[in-house]
Amino acid sequence: MTLPEKTVERLSQYRRTLIECLAQGKTHIYSHQMAGLHHTTAVQVRRDLMLIGYSSVNKKGYNVRELIDVIESIIDHPKGLKVIVVGMGNLGRAITAYFTGKRPKLSIVATFDVDENKVDRVIAGVKCYHLRNMQQFISENDISIAIISSPPETAVAITEMLVLAGIKGILNFTTTPLNVPHSVYLEEYDMITSIEKIAYFVKGLGD
Amino acid sequence: MTLPEKTVERLSQYRRTLIECLAQGKTHIYSHQMAGLHHTTAVQVRRDLMLIGYSSVNKKGYNVRELIDVIESIIDHPKGLKVIVVGMGNLGRAITAYFTGKRPKLSIVATFDVDENKVDRVIAGVKCYHLRNMQQFISENDISIAIISSPPETAVAITEMLVLAGIKGILNFTTTPLNVPHSVYLEEYDMITSIEKIAYFVKGLGD
DNA sequence: TAGATTGTTAATCGATTAACAATC
DNA sequence: TAGATTGTTAATCGATTAACAATC
Numbered sequence: 001m002t003l004p005e006k007t008v009e010r011l012s013q014y015r016r017t018l019i020e021c022l023a024q025g026k027t028h029i030y031s032h033q034m035a036g037l038h039h040t041t042a043v044q045v046r047r048d049l050m051l052i053g054y055s056s057v058n059k060k061g062y063n064v065r066e067l068i069d070v071i072e073s074i075i076d077h078p079k080g081l082k083v084i085v086v087g088m089g090n091l092g093r094a095i096t097a098y099f100t101g102k103r104p105k106l107s108i109v110a111t112f113d114v115d116e117n118k119v120d121r122v123i124a125g126v127k128c129y130h131l132r133n134m135q136q137f138i139s140e141n142d143i144s145i146a147i148i149s150s151p152p153e154t155a156v157a158i159t160e161m162l163v164l165a166g167i168k169g170i171l172n173f174t175t176t177p178l179n180v181p182h183s184v185y186l187e188e189y190d191m192i193t194s195i196e197k198i199a200y201f202v203k204g205l206g207d
Numbered sequence: 208m209t210l211p212e213k214t215v216e217r218l219s220q221y222r223r224t225l226i227e228c229l230a231q232g233k234t235h236i237y238s239h240q241m242a243g244l245h246h247t248t249a250v251q252v253r254r255d256l257m258l259i260g261y262s263s264v265n266k267k268g269y270n271v272r273e274l275i276d277v278i279e280s281i282i283d284h285p286k287g288l289k290v291i292v293v294g295m296g297n298l299g300r301a302i303t304a305y306f307t308g309k310r311p312k313l314s315i316v317a318t319f320d321v322d323e324n325k326v327d328r329v330i331a332g333v334k335c336y337h338l339r340n341m342q343q344f345i346s347e348n349d350i351s352i353a354i355i356s357s358p359p360e361t362a363v364a365i366t367e368m369l370v371l372a373g374i375k376g377i378l379n380f381t382t383t384p385l386n387v388p389h390s391v392y393l394e395e396y397d398m399i400t401s402i403e404k405i406a407y408f409v410k411g412l413g414d
Numbered sequence: 415t416a417g418a419t420t421g422t423t424a425a426t427c428g429a430t431t432a433a434c435a436a437t438c
Numbered sequence: 439t440a441g442a443t444t445g446t447t448a449a450t451c452g453a454t455t456a457a458c459a460a461t462c
Contacts, residue, residue, distance in 0.1 A: 002411050005404065006453065012403040016382065030419075038384050039395075042419090043455065050421060059420050059462045075407045083402065090301035090331075095398065097297060102399055106406055124297075145405055169405035175223065177245050185408040187401055188246075191302060192309055194394055195290065196219040197212065198352055198376040199313055200282045201392040204209050213429065237443075249443090250431065257445060266438045266444050418462085425456070432449070438442085 007048050008075060013038055014045070015071045021064050028061035076105040082143045086134070086158055087150030088113040088123055091173060095147055096124035106145075110137060131158075138165035145169040152176045214255050215282060220245055221252070222278045228271050235268035283312040289350045293341070293365055294357030295320040295330055298380060302354055303331035313352075317344060338365075345372035352376040359383045 003011075017037050021029055031049075032042040049055070049062065054070045056062050083099075085092050088111050096108055111128045113119060119130045129137060137143065146162050148155055148170060155176040162170060169185040172178050180186045210218075224244050228236055238256075239249040256262070256269065261277045263269050290306075292299050295318050303315055318335045320326060326337045336344060344350065353369050355362055355377060362383040369377060376392040379385050387393045 003407070004453070005408075008404050008407050009397075009400050012400040013384065013397065016399070032419085039386075041455075044453095046420065047422085047454085056420065059418085059460090061419085075403055077406060077410055081406050081409065090297050090304060094297035094301050098398065099402070103403065106402060144409055145402065147402070169409040171401055171405055177220065179246075185405055187405050189396060189401060190216075190220065191305065192223070193216050193219040194378055194396060195306070195313060195352065195354070196282055196310065197215050198378055198392055198394050199284060199288050200210070200215050201212075202288065202351055202376040203284055211429070239443085248431075251429095253444065254430085254446085263444065266436090266442085268443085420459105420461075422459090423457085425454105427454070428452090430449105430451070433447085435444105435446090437444075 003051055003074070007051055010038065010040065010044070010048055011052065011071050011075055014048070015068060015075075018064050018068045018071070022068065027064055029064055029067075030061045034062075072105075076103075077144075080105040080107065081145060082107060082109045082141060083145040083147065084109065084134070084138070084143050085111040085126070085147045085149060086113075086131070086162075087148060087154075088115070088118050088128055089149065089151075092147075092149040093124045095149060095173075096126050100125045108147075109141065109143070112137075135161055135165040138162070138167060143167065145171065147171045147173065149173045210258055210281070214258055217245065217247065217251070217255055218259065218278050218282055221255070222275060222282075225271050225275045225278070229275065234271055236271055236274075237268045241269075279312075283310075284351075287312040287314065288352060289314060289316045289348060290352040290354065291316065291341070291345070291350050292318040292333070292354045292356060293320075293338070293369075294355060294361075295322070295325050295335055296356065296358075299354075299356040300331045302356060302380075303333050307332045315354075316348065316350070319344075342368050342372040345369070345374060350374065352378065354378045354380065356380045 014034060031045040034045045035042045052070060052074050054067060083106060085096050085108055092111060096111055099108055108126050111123060111126050112131045112134045113128055114131045118128045121128055146167050148158055150158055152174040155174040155178060159178045163180055163184055170180060172188040175190055175192055178186060221241060238252040241252045242249045259277060259281050261274060290313060292303050292315055299318060303318055306315055315333050318330060318333050319338045319341045320335055321338045325335045328335055353374050355365055357365055359381040362381040362385060366385045370387055370391055374391060379395040382397055382399055385393060
């Protein structure tokens with residue numbers, strides 16, 4: 001069974017809210033409370049939880065701790081997955097620093113760059129290696145996911161290396177659209193498009 | 208008439224491809240070529256162009272220059288819009304440096320932080336001001352869009368300031384979900400969710 | 415019981431794709 | 439003409455929302 005993309009995204013966000021709730025000592029949360037904390041409705045929340053087969057014990061809200069565990073069993077890989085970051089400019093450093101320690105089952109284990117000032121140093125808490133060692137590193141260390149934060153013109157060549165080395169998933173932050181085989185899951189985020197989209201819809205908001 | 212969100216996103220991306228084509232001296236492009244350069248189909252491309260009312264002159268591909276102009280007339284604001292970045296850590300610097308000069312009709316005119324080491328200096332090509340001057344700056348300089356790249360726990364307070372100061376659109380890069388009035392267009396990008404989503408779908412890809 | 419909440423099916427909405435006539 | 443391409447409607451697919459019975 002595969003969950004809808006949007007449901008997976010929301011589950012990831014619900015989980016963070018739930019962890020927050022737990023820290024505040026809340027043991028239960030209603031669907032309408034959860035909905036209020038995200039941009040969604042109580043029905044949506046209940047439907048998402050229905051899809052993962054979780055139900056409240058006594059219709060008095062969802063058990064925070066239980067729900068965290070259920071979401072974990074659905075979206076986390078039991079043994080954890082290893083991630084690398086390719087390109088340690090400002091964006092690569094931001095991602096690495098931001099992500100490190102956030103998710104126990106998903107860790108950035110190495111970063112790569114071609115700049116000799118970065119290679120062999122620890123940056124944002126993670127060791128940086130030269131790009132030429134990347135393919136070997138991926139196969140030897142069973143890396144599943146790569147985040148590309150390199151200059152756009154290098155993205156195609158890097159992707160080719162990643163695919164050959166057997167990477168399973170790619171998150172592409174460059175503005176270059178990539179093509180990968182079906183065996184690789186690709187997600188792209190394009191900052192420029194995001195901002196242009198806002199500019200378009202801002203126009204439409206009256207004013 | 209308002210275009211679908213997804214169409215606006217693709218138009219933004221088509222435009223960049225078209226500008227690239229122009230630089231390479233190509234005068235026309237077929238819908239299937241455009242589709243091949245993005246993750247879409249020729250039908251999708253033609254449908255998007257239908258929605259903006261552009262058609263090829265003689266069924267021999269679209270005129271690159273004309274199409275750039277038409278897309279510009281649809282998604283750009285005629286006078287341009289001003290953007291600020293709030294939070295100049297690694298992510299704020301990455302966004303600012305990456306974006307500056309990319310889109311003539313959309314420019315980052317100031318950045319804000321609370322760190323005295325950053326305030327009053329030019330960072331990533333743009334002057335950084337203290338957060339306490341932000342609201343005044345927004346109203347005095349007719350700022351339309353704010354990008355939030357501050358620590359997550361500050362996001363709610365910053366958003367409140369932005370909304371009060373009359374911002375029109377917000378791009379939120381923090382993991383804190385925000386709530387804004389209907390008069391403000393909000394777009395959120397959550398890196399952690401992106402990576403968790405990849406982790407989930409990587410599992411499903413056999414292996 | 416009455417009110418609030420949940421779980422689930424059916425209806426709706428939005429976006430993509432199939433089908434095809436028209437044009438070069 | 440034949441083949442390729444475009445422009446557009448209708449059908450399909452996926453996701454959200456409405457409706458409502460069941461439960462506490």
